[in-house]
Amino acid sequence: MASSRIEPVFNSDGAAARSRPGGRTADITRRIHDAVLELIISGGEEKCTFQNVARRANIERSTLYRRYPTRWAMMSDAFAAAYTNDLSFEPTGSFRGDLICHLSRVAHTLSSPLGMAMLAAGAVARLDPASRPAAGGFWEFRKQQQEPFIRAAIERGELRPEVSLDELFAAADGPLYFRLLIIGQPIDQQWVETTVDQVCRAFSP
Template sequence: MNQASTLDDAVRQRRPGGRTADVTRRINEALIELLAEGGLEACTFQNVAARAGVERSTLYRRNPDRWPTIVDALIDLADRQTPAVDTGSFRADLTETLLNLVTVLNSPVGPSLMEVAGALQSGVAPGQSQRFWTNRQKQLAPMFEAAIERGELPADVNLDEVFAMAAGPMYFRRYVSSQPLNDEWVNKVVDQICDRYCLKP
């Protein structure tokens, strides 16, 4: 069985679409699988094309090099780990978001995400890191907008700051202190975020 198949079904769910959407899905899945198996070194256009069952010319028509294609796959992965339904509670929404993040960080692709982040910060692909975060903001915005509308968060809450303080401890615990990520840790982080940012009833 492929290592990447250990990703939670909710993260690797397939979505319907036409031929172009199907090709895009296969490319994105191929990249995530290759990242999980061999890191950035494995993510050549040749390997992606072979895994996705497409011609290399298809990849080159979309992007001049592999970096926009890698970021496309990571944006898609992040989109699928973001709750699509408003649970009615910021605490519950944030908890679900972080639990899905934990699923990815604990999966075989997790360490490769840090490798990608380091490469992007080194300037290997100018603008791609910002493109990822801009899309991530759009993915997370509905969670914050709903919380503001419900009166759970102040209208001027800083999305970047809140999510950095929520997700940051996940990366630190997993990749710096090498401690396990679990539900208990997520709940502690959510409690801290809510104590700091949520409005009192």
């Protein structure tokens, strides 16, 4: 039976486009995403060509050309879908609790084989101008994932009403990426809670 899961699809500017309905389109999207993620783990970003993805997903290359302006847009779409599933959590009722859940799930995802492959692809992408629109769309999507629990925290009075989503995203997620990608240190629960406490102090009313 075809999957009815709604997947984020990136447009030619790299931004998340309107979700597409289930059925055959969703099934093709799932196969593309699965092919990209399998290839990125087994061979790195250089293996994620339209030709290789089309072959593994058992679709025509023309399907990929119609959907994605570049292979980076294709990879960003697959990464966003993976993050949608991996980073979901039930709200805890507090900003501190929500942020601990969020960062713990990000750390778990990035420490996995897929996460490490995604980080490596991101390092290569910084050197390729063709990747920038897709990368911008991916990070905008990541910020949108945080927005609901941030808005809820503002309504509860836990955060300043004028808080910048960009600044909060950088303060919360930035250290995690720096620790994993730049200095290559693991993330444990104590580190997550210390980082969250720093963010809470910095952005509380």
